[in-house]
Amino acid sequence: MLEISDNLAIPDDELVERFVRSSGPGGQNVNKVATAVELRFDLAGSPSLPEPVRARLLAKRDRRITDEGVLVISAQRFRTQDRNREDARERLAAFIATGLFAPTPRVATRPTRASKERRLSGKRERGTIKRGRVVRDWD
Template identity: 75%
Template sequence: MPTIAPMGGQAIDIPESEITERFVRAAGPGGQNVNKVATAVELRFDIAGSPSLPEPVRERLLSRRDRRVTAEGVLVINAQRFRTQERNRQDARERLAAFIEAGRQAPRKRVATRPTRASRERRLEAKQQRSTLKRRRTVRDWD
Protein backbone atom coordinates (compact mmCIF):
# COMPACT_ATOMS: atom_id res chain seq x y z
CA MET A 1 0.00 0.00 0.00
CA PRO A 2 1.81 3.17 -1.15
CA THR A 3 1.49 6.12 1.17
CA ILE A 4 2.02 9.57 -0.27
CA ALA A 5 3.91 11.60 2.33
CA PRO A 6 2.23 14.71 3.71
CA MET A 7 3.16 18.03 2.12
CA GLY A 8 1.40 20.69 4.10
CA GLY A 9 -1.62 18.39 4.53
CA GLN A 10 -2.43 14.83 5.45
CA ALA A 11 -0.97 11.66 3.95
CA ILE A 12 -2.82 9.88 1.13
CA ASP A 13 -3.05 6.08 1.43
CA ILE A 14 -3.67 4.12 -1.76
CA PRO A 15 -5.00 0.59 -1.04
CA GLU A 16 -3.58 -2.36 -2.98
CA SER A 17 -7.05 -3.04 -4.42
CA GLU A 18 -6.90 0.21 -6.43
CA ILE A 19 -3.59 -0.69 -8.12
CA THR A 20 -3.42 -3.24 -10.93
CA GLU A 21 -0.02 -4.67 -11.83
CA ARG A 22 0.77 -6.81 -14.85
CA PHE A 23 4.15 -8.36 -15.52
CA VAL A 24 5.31 -8.43 -19.14
CA ARG A 25 8.52 -9.11 -21.01
CA ALA A 26 10.86 -6.15 -21.12
CA ALA A 27 12.30 -4.78 -24.35
CA GLY A 28 15.93 -3.98 -25.03
CA PRO A 29 19.22 -5.65 -24.14
CA GLY A 30 19.46 -8.43 -21.60
CA GLY A 31 20.43 -11.51 -23.54
CA GLN A 32 18.55 -14.75 -23.12
CA ASN A 33 17.06 -13.63 -19.78
CA VAL A 34 14.96 -10.90 -21.42
CA ASN A 35 13.30 -13.42 -23.74
CA LYS A 36 12.05 -15.79 -21.05
CA VAL A 37 11.39 -13.75 -17.87
CA ALA A 38 8.57 -11.21 -17.48
CA THR A 39 10.38 -8.52 -15.47
CA ALA A 40 8.74 -5.34 -16.77
CA VAL A 41 5.78 -3.99 -14.79
CA GLU A 42 2.69 -2.26 -16.18
CA LEU A 43 1.00 -0.46 -13.28
CA ARG A 44 -2.54 0.88 -13.71
CA PHE A 45 -4.26 3.27 -11.32
CA ASP A 46 -7.79 4.58 -11.94
CA ILE A 47 -7.54 8.26 -11.04
CA ALA A 48 -11.14 9.05 -12.00
CA GLY A 49 -12.63 6.21 -9.95
CA SER A 50 -10.34 6.26 -6.91
CA PRO A 51 -12.12 7.00 -3.61
CA SER A 52 -8.72 7.51 -1.90
CA LEU A 53 -7.90 10.76 -3.70
CA PRO A 54 -9.29 14.08 -2.45
CA GLU A 55 -11.42 15.80 -5.12
CA PRO A 56 -9.05 18.77 -5.76
CA VAL A 57 -6.10 16.38 -6.26
CA ARG A 58 -8.15 14.19 -8.62
CA GLU A 59 -9.16 17.22 -10.72
CA ARG A 60 -5.56 18.47 -10.96
CA LEU A 61 -4.26 15.02 -11.97
CA LEU A 62 -6.94 14.55 -14.63
CA SER A 63 -6.42 18.04 -16.05
CA ARG A 64 -2.68 17.45 -16.57
CA ARG A 65 -1.70 16.86 -20.17
CA ASP A 66 0.22 13.65 -19.56
CA ARG A 67 0.45 10.89 -22.16
CA ARG A 68 0.39 8.25 -19.40
CA VAL A 69 -3.22 9.14 -18.50
CA THR A 70 -5.83 7.53 -20.77
CA ALA A 71 -9.07 9.17 -21.92
CA GLU A 72 -10.91 7.16 -19.23
CA GLY A 73 -8.73 8.68 -16.48
CA VAL A 74 -6.48 5.65 -15.89
CA LEU A 75 -2.78 6.24 -15.21
CA VAL A 76 -0.55 3.64 -16.91
CA ILE A 77 3.09 3.42 -15.76
CA ASN A 78 5.52 1.08 -17.55
CA ALA A 79 8.63 0.25 -15.52
CA GLN A 80 11.42 -1.77 -17.09
CA ARG A 81 14.61 -0.01 -16.00
CA PHE A 82 15.84 -2.85 -13.82
CA ARG A 83 16.52 -6.56 -14.35
CA THR A 84 14.35 -7.84 -11.49
CA GLN A 85 10.59 -7.88 -11.26
CA GLU A 86 10.60 -6.66 -7.65
CA ARG A 87 12.82 -3.66 -8.37
CA ASN A 88 10.68 -2.67 -11.37
CA ARG A 89 7.57 -3.00 -9.21
CA GLN A 90 9.10 -0.73 -6.58
CA ASP A 91 10.13 1.76 -9.29
CA ALA A 92 6.58 1.86 -10.71
CA ARG A 93 5.11 2.50 -7.26
CA GLU A 94 7.63 5.28 -6.59
CA ARG A 95 6.67 6.91 -9.89
CA LEU A 96 2.97 6.63 -8.96
CA ALA A 97 3.71 8.35 -5.64
CA ALA A 98 5.65 11.12 -7.42
CA PHE A 99 2.80 11.63 -9.90
CA ILE A 100 0.21 11.95 -7.13
CA GLU A 101 2.51 14.21 -5.10
CA ALA A 102 2.78 16.54 -8.10
CA GLY A 103 -1.02 16.77 -8.16
CA ARG A 104 -1.23 17.68 -4.50
CA GLN A 105 0.49 21.01 -4.98
CA ALA A 106 -1.96 23.60 -6.25
CA PRO A 107 -0.55 25.87 -8.96
CA ARG A 108 0.28 29.35 -7.74
CA LYS A 109 -1.93 32.18 -8.92
CA ARG A 110 -0.29 34.47 -11.44
CA VAL A 111 -0.01 38.06 -10.30
CA ALA A 112 -0.76 40.41 -13.17
CA THR A 113 1.98 42.97 -13.74
CA ARG A 114 2.32 45.94 -16.06
CA PRO A 115 5.38 46.97 -18.04
CA THR A 116 7.30 49.89 -16.59
CA ARG A 117 7.36 53.25 -18.31
CA ALA A 118 11.05 52.87 -19.14
CA SER A 119 10.52 49.44 -20.74
CA ARG A 120 7.68 50.83 -22.89
CA GLU A 121 9.90 53.69 -24.00
CA ARG A 122 12.77 51.28 -24.83
CA ARG A 123 10.42 49.14 -26.89
CA LEU A 124 9.11 52.15 -28.84
CA GLU A 125 12.66 53.43 -29.41
CA ALA A 126 13.74 50.02 -30.76
CA LYS A 127 10.74 49.99 -33.10
CA GLN A 128 11.60 53.48 -34.30
CA GLN A 129 15.20 52.48 -35.06
CA ARG A 130 14.08 49.36 -36.92
CA SER A 131 11.58 51.41 -38.94
CA THR A 132 14.28 53.95 -39.88
CA LEU A 133 16.65 51.19 -40.94
CA LYS A 134 14.03 49.60 -43.18
CA ARG A 135 13.00 52.95 -44.66
CA ARG A 136 16.60 53.67 -45.73
CA ARG A 137 16.85 50.50 -47.79
CA THR A 138 16.59 51.05 -51.51
CA VAL A 139 15.56 48.67 -54.24
CA ARG A 140 18.23 48.47 -56.94
CA ASP A 141 17.10 47.71 -60.41
CA TRP A 142 20.00 45.95 -62.14
CA ASP A 143 18.20 45.23 -65.39
Protein backbone atom coordinates in the same frame (compact mmCIF):
# COMPACT_ATOMS: atom_id res chain seq x y z
CA MET B 1 0.69 0.96 1.07
CA LEU B 2 2.23 3.50 -1.29
CA GLU B 3 3.16 6.58 0.75
CA ILE B 4 2.69 9.82 -1.22
CA SER B 5 2.96 12.34 1.62
CA ASP B 6 2.45 12.46 5.39
CA ASN B 7 -1.34 12.51 5.07
CA LEU B 8 -1.88 10.63 1.78
CA ALA B 9 -1.27 6.96 1.07
CA ILE B 10 -2.60 4.64 -1.64
CA PRO B 11 -3.56 1.10 -0.55
CA ASP B 12 -2.03 -1.74 -2.54
CA ASP B 13 -5.44 -3.13 -3.54
CA GLU B 14 -6.05 0.01 -5.68
CA LEU B 15 -2.93 -0.68 -7.75
CA VAL B 16 -3.10 -3.20 -10.59
CA GLU B 17 0.26 -4.59 -11.67
CA ARG B 18 0.79 -6.66 -14.77
CA PHE B 19 4.14 -8.18 -15.67
CA VAL B 20 5.05 -8.43 -19.35
CA ARG B 21 8.18 -9.19 -21.33
CA SER B 22 10.59 -6.32 -21.51
CA SER B 23 12.26 -5.02 -24.63
CA GLY B 24 15.24 -3.63 -22.73
CA PRO B 25 18.51 -5.21 -21.58
CA GLY B 26 18.62 -8.73 -20.21
CA GLY B 27 20.35 -10.96 -22.72
CA GLN B 28 18.72 -14.32 -23.29
CA ASN B 29 16.64 -13.76 -20.17
CA VAL B 30 14.62 -11.05 -21.94
CA ASN B 31 12.81 -13.64 -24.05
CA LYS B 32 11.83 -15.86 -21.13
CA VAL B 33 11.09 -13.73 -18.07
CA ALA B 34 8.38 -11.08 -17.74
CA THR B 35 10.38 -8.28 -16.09
CA ALA B 36 8.57 -5.19 -17.35
CA VAL B 37 5.79 -3.80 -15.16
CA GLU B 38 2.58 -2.14 -16.29
CA LEU B 39 1.10 -0.34 -13.28
CA ARG B 40 -2.52 0.86 -13.49
CA PHE B 41 -4.16 3.24 -11.04
CA ASP B 42 -7.75 4.43 -11.37
CA LEU B 43 -7.50 8.17 -10.73
CA ALA B 44 -11.17 8.83 -11.41
CA GLY B 45 -12.50 6.08 -9.13
CA SER B 46 -9.99 6.02 -6.29
CA PRO B 47 -11.51 6.64 -2.85
CA SER B 48 -8.04 7.46 -1.45
CA LEU B 49 -7.54 10.67 -3.41
CA PRO B 50 -9.07 13.92 -2.16
CA GLU B 51 -11.38 15.55 -4.69
CA PRO B 52 -9.20 18.63 -5.43
CA VAL B 53 -6.14 16.43 -6.05
CA ARG B 54 -8.16 14.12 -8.31
CA ALA B 55 -9.46 17.09 -10.32
CA ARG B 56 -5.96 18.55 -10.76
CA LEU B 57 -4.49 15.21 -11.87
CA LEU B 58 -7.31 14.45 -14.32
CA ALA B 59 -7.02 17.96 -15.78
CA LYS B 60 -3.42 17.28 -16.79
CA ARG B 61 -2.93 16.53 -20.45
CA ASP B 62 -0.82 13.44 -19.94
CA ARG B 63 -0.78 10.68 -22.54
CA ARG B 64 -0.54 8.06 -19.77
CA ILE B 65 -4.09 8.86 -18.59
CA THR B 66 -6.78 6.96 -20.50
CA ASP B 67 -10.21 8.35 -21.37
CA GLU B 68 -11.67 6.43 -18.41
CA GLY B 69 -9.30 8.22 -15.99
CA VAL B 70 -6.89 5.32 -15.46
CA LEU B 71 -3.20 6.18 -15.18
CA VAL B 72 -0.97 3.58 -16.89
CA ILE B 73 2.74 3.58 -16.03
CA SER B 74 5.07 1.22 -17.87
CA ALA B 75 8.47 0.47 -16.34
CA GLN B 76 11.14 -1.57 -18.07
CA ARG B 77 14.27 0.38 -17.24
CA PHE B 78 15.89 -2.36 -15.14
CA ARG B 79 16.63 -6.05 -15.63
CA THR B 80 14.73 -7.33 -12.59
CA GLN B 81 11.03 -7.39 -11.91
CA ASP B 82 11.44 -5.97 -8.40
CA ARG B 83 13.45 -2.95 -9.54
CA ASN B 84 10.93 -2.21 -12.33
CA ARG B 85 8.10 -2.55 -9.82
CA GLU B 86 9.79 -0.08 -7.46
CA ASP B 87 10.45 2.28 -10.37
CA ALA B 88 6.79 2.24 -11.45
CA ARG B 89 5.61 2.89 -7.89
CA GLU B 90 8.07 5.76 -7.44
CA ARG B 91 6.90 7.33 -10.70
CA LEU B 92 3.26 6.97 -9.62
CA ALA B 93 4.04 8.62 -6.28
CA ALA B 94 5.85 11.48 -8.05
CA PHE B 95 2.93 11.97 -10.45
CA ILE B 96 0.38 12.12 -7.63
CA ALA B 97 2.64 14.45 -5.63
CA THR B 98 2.51 16.99 -8.45
CA GLY B 99 -1.25 17.33 -7.90
CA LEU B 100 -1.10 17.82 -4.13
CA PHE B 101 -0.58 21.58 -4.23
CA ALA B 102 -2.70 24.03 -6.18
CA PRO B 103 -0.66 26.30 -8.45
CA THR B 104 -0.57 29.91 -7.37
CA PRO B 105 -2.78 32.00 -9.65
CA ARG B 106 -1.02 34.48 -11.91
CA VAL B 107 -1.61 38.11 -11.06
CA ALA B 108 -2.07 40.14 -14.24
CA THR B 109 0.19 43.19 -14.41
CA ARG B 110 0.55 45.99 -16.92
CA PRO B 111 3.84 46.94 -18.56
CA THR B 112 5.49 50.00 -17.07
CA ARG B 113 5.95 53.22 -19.01
CA ALA B 114 9.72 52.70 -19.10
CA SER B 115 9.39 49.16 -20.52
CA LYS B 116 7.01 50.44 -23.22
CA GLU B 117 9.47 53.18 -24.12
CA ARG B 118 12.39 50.69 -24.27
CA ARG B 119 10.39 48.46 -26.58
CA LEU B 120 9.40 51.31 -28.89
CA SER B 121 12.91 52.79 -29.01
CA GLY B 122 14.28 49.34 -29.88
CA LYS B 123 11.75 49.06 -32.70
CA ARG B 124 12.75 52.51 -33.98
CA GLU B 125 16.45 51.57 -33.93
CA ARG B 126 15.78 48.36 -35.88
CA GLY B 127 13.72 50.33 -38.40
CA THR B 128 16.52 52.81 -39.03
CA ILE B 129 19.03 49.95 -39.46
CA LYS B 130 16.74 48.26 -41.98
CA ARG B 131 16.07 51.55 -43.80
CA GLY B 132 19.83 51.97 -44.20
CA ARG B 133 20.03 48.63 -46.05
CA VAL B 134 17.68 49.66 -48.86
CA VAL B 135 19.36 49.93 -52.25
CA ARG B 136 17.91 52.81 -54.28
CA ASP B 137 18.91 52.42 -57.88
CA TRP B 138 16.31 54.46 -59.77
CA ASP B 139 18.64 56.21 -62.23
